[in-house]
Amino acid sequence: MMQRAFVFSSSNSISLQLSTPITPPVNAVFPERNRGWIAPYSPLQPPELRLRNYQRALPPVLCSGSDSVTNQQQMASQDERDPRISKISSVIRVIPDFPKPGILFQDITTLLLDIKAFRDTIDLFVERYRGKDISVVAGIEARGFIFGPPIALAIGAKFVPMRKPNKLPGEVISEEYSLEYGTDKMEMHVGAVQAGDRALIIDDLVATGGTLSAAIRLLERVGVHVVECACVIELPELKGRERLGDTPLFVLVSSA
Amino acid sequence: MFAAENGLKGDPRLQAISDAIRVVPHFPKQGIMFQDITTLLLDHKAFKDTVDIFVDRYRDMGVSVVAGVEARGFMFGPSIALAIGAKFVPLRKPKKLPGEVIAEAYELEYGTDCLEMHVEAVHPGERAIVIDDLVATGGTLSAAIRLLERVGAEVVECACVIGLREVQGQRRLDGKPLYILVEPREVDGCY
Numbered sequence: 001m002m003q004r005a006f007v008f009s010s011s012n013s014i015s016l017q018l019s020t021p022i023t024p025p026v027n028a029v030f031p032e033r034n035r036g037w038i039a040p041y042s043p044l045q046p047p048e049l050r051l052r053n054y055q056r057a058l059p060p061v062l063c064s065g066s067d068s069v070t071n072q073q074q075m076a077s078q079d080e081r082d083p084r085i086s087k088i089s090s091v092i093r094v095i096p097d098f099p100k101p102g103i104l105f106q107d108i109t110t111l112l113l114d115i116k117a118f119r120d121t122i123d124l125f126v127e128r129y130r131g132k133d134i135s136v137v138a139g140i141e142a143r144g145f146i147f148g149p150p151i152a153l154a155i156g157a158k159f160v161p162m163r164k165p166n167k168l169p170g171e172v173i174s175e176e177y178s179l180e181y182g183t184d185k186m187e188m189h190v191g192a193v194q195a196g197d198r199a200l201i202i203d204d205l206v207a208t209g210g211t212l213s214a215a216i217r218l219l220e221r222v223g224v225h226v227v228e229c230a231c232v233i234e235l236p237e238l239k240g241r242e243r244l245g246d247t248p249l250f251v252l253v254s255s256a
Numbered sequence: 257m258f259a260a261e262n263g264l265k266g267d268p269r270l271q272a273i274s275d276a277i278r279v280v281p282h283f284p285k286q287g288i289m290f291q292d293i294t295t296l297l298l299d300h301k302a303f304k305d306t307v308d309i310f311v312d313r314y315r316d317m318g319v320s321v322v323a324g325v326e327a328r329g330f331m332f333g334p335s336i337a338l339a340i341g342a343k344f345v346p347l348r349k350p351k352k353l354p355g356e357v358i359a360e361a362y363e364l365e366y367g368t369d370c371l372e373m374h375v376e377a378v379h380p381g382e383r384a385i386v387i388d389d390l391v392a393t394g395g396t397l398s399a400a401i402r403l404l405e406r407v408g409a410e411v412v413e414c415a416c417v418i419g420l421r422e423v424q425g426q427r428r429l430d431g432k433p434l435y436i437l438v439e440p441r442e443v444d445g446c447y
Contacts, residue, residue, distance in 0.1 A: 098354040105354045109374055112334070112344040119338055145330035146346070149297070150338055153304055159297040161331065169280040169290045189294055 084120040089253040091117045092233065106233050106255060108143060108204045122147065124252055125230055126154040129200060134227060136199035138162050138219060140186070140211055143204035147232065151202060160192045162201075162215050173221065177214035186214045195223025205233040206249065209240030216247050258419075259309060259437045269305040274438040276302040277418065281443075291418050291440050293328060293389045307332065309437060310415055311339040314385055319412055321384035323347050323404060325371070325396055328389035332417065336387065345377045347386075347400050358406060362399035371399045373407075380408025390418040391436065394429045401430055 091114045093107040112118050129151065138160045139148025145161060152159040165174065165185045172187040193199065201215045212229050219226050226247050234240065234251040241249045260270055276296040283290040297303050314322075314336065323345045324333025330346060337344040350359065350370045357372040378384065386400045397414045404411050411432050419436035428434060 093355065095354040099351070107354050109346060109353065109355070109377065112337075112346070113377060115338075115341055115343060118334075118344065122338065142327045142330060142348075142352070145327055146334050146344070149303075149331050150335045152297075153300070153307065153335055156300055158300060159303065159331070161294060161297070161327075163327075166284075167327075168294065169283040169292050170278065170294075192294065192298060 084117075084124065085252055087114075088117050088121055088124075088232070092253070106205055106235075108146075108232060111232070112146065121232060121252065122150045122154065125151050125202075128230075128250065129228075130155045132227070133198055134200055135197045136160055136193050136219075136224065138188075138193075138199055138201045138215060140201065140203040140215055141167070144202045147204065148202040151200070157200075158192070160188060160199075162218065163187050173218060175214045175218045175221075177210050179210070186211070186218060188218050193219060193222055193224050197224045199224045199226050201226060201229045203229075203231050205235070206231045206240040206251065207235045207238045209238075209243030212240065212249075213243050213245075216244065257433065257435060258439075259435065262435070264309065267309075269302075269309065270437060272299075272302045273306055273417070274441065277438070277441070279441050279443060289440065289442055291390055293331070293417060296417070297331060306417060306437065307335045307339070310336045310387075310435075313415075313435065314342075314413075315340045317412060318383050319385050320382045321345055321378050321404070321409060323373070323378075323384055323386045323400060325386065325388040325400055326352070329387045332389065333387040336385075343377070345373060345384075347371050347373050347403065358403060360399040360402045360406075362395040363393075364395070371396065371403060373403045375407065378404060378407050378409045382409045383412050384409045385412055386414045388414075388416050390440075391416040391429070391434065392420065394434075397434075398430050401432055 088111060091111050093110040095105040095107050097103065098105040111121065125147070134155055134157050137148045137152035137157045139145050139162065141161060141163045149159045163186070165187055168187050168189050171190040173190055174185050174187045176183050176185050199219050201212060201219070203212060206212055206229070216226050216229070228248045228250055229244060230250045232252050234249070234254045236254050236256055260267070264270060273296065276299040278292040278295040280290040280292050282288065296306065310332070319340060320342050322333045322337035322340070322342045324330050324347065326346060326348045334344045348371070350372055353372050353374055356375045358375055359370050359372045361368045361370050384404050386397055386404070388397060391397055391414070401411045401414070413433045413435050414429055415435045417437050418440055419434065420440065
């Protein structure tokens with residue numbers, strides 16, 4: 001079955017056919033599963049997503065020698081056979097032709113209705129980042145506001161909202177980024193973060209990576225070290241991972 | 257009703273929460289003293305205490321739905337929902353939710369706006385709370401209450417971090433109890 005995946009936000013919209021083979025990233029930890037497919041949404045049956053999940057290896061700064069056993073256990077818990085991840089992917093709803101024809105929208109609101117799956121989602125991130133000296137969790141408006149604060153509270157970090165223009169009341173710095181047509185702007189309060197802070201950036205989904213790269217630039221401009229970007233879902237064909245440059249990306253589910 | 261009048265009188269957490277909120281004068285326009293909760297989110301202990309106070313209140317009330325109003329309600333609601341074992345339901349501006357929605361209009365100073373909710377998110381008979389950072393006129397919260405009641409949910413309470421001492425002289429909003437942690441501050445010496 002030929003499916004098209006369109007970008008629903010950000011720039012460089014690329015029309016792709018999902019039958020194109022995908023090359024996993026060089027440092028993917030887990031073997032590639034069978035290719036995923038996205039079924040058209042039907043009210044009679046839940047959509048099935050056959051998903052791979054993979055992660056880049058944590059950069060050395062996050063692991064110490066004494067952490068190696070714990071880290072291996074953390075990676076093992078994110079093994080593709082982890083039942084938590086299959087459950088999470090199964091409760092994400094795919095809505096065709098939203099916001100426009102041809103786009104398959106990954107709707108996380110159904111994940112938020114499943115108490116255990118939502119808790120597991122947060123736990124998977126918290127397990128990865130607790131004890132790693134993360135001082136800032138930056139969440140991207142608006143769905144990043146749903147996942148970011150629970151993670152921040154659990155790991156003892158500040159939560160910093162990255163917002164659309166003219167929402168934040170205090171003095172801001174802003175970063176422009178490209179959309180399919182035109183540009184948008186992301187803002188952060190001056191003084192929310194300090195040079196030397198270690199940050200995560202959280203959003204529900206990464207597509208082309210335009211929004212995440214804008215957030216990385218905003219934080220790096222004020223001397224923050226962005227340790228990792230973390231999303232629930234990745235659309236790998238849109239190559240967002242590459243757009244993030246040296247900043248690692250961690251995702252729970254990969255929707256191909 | 258204010259938390260201080262409902263079991264939390266003298267609770268030092270409330271003062272710390274109030275102190276952590278920044279007042280930004282004349283935003284978004286002249287004369288408005290904007291209550292900025294982003295500074296509360298930077299204070300891990302005060303942010304955690306905010307969530308804990310709501311969790312302690314709603315944990316044993318049989319609440320199965322926490323509805324959060326976009327966007328600042330999203331910063332508080334999910335943590336509360338996770339801790340009390342409830343669903344989180346985002347109430348959003350128009351055209352953001354991808355599935356089938358119901359909508360409620362509400363009044364602004366000039367014109368109207370609209371709040372939407374996914375129809376399948378909440379079932380008849382569910383007990384719900386509505387969360388937002390601040391209540392002013394109560395227009396947004398009223399729209400939220402109407403949305404939930406239209407699908408047959410029972411709105412147990414509306415909860416906000418900040419609220420005016422008298423919301424038009426009433427401790428309830430459209431007949432629903434209103435639970436507020438702190439009052440707005442007029443001036444801020446820090447910024």
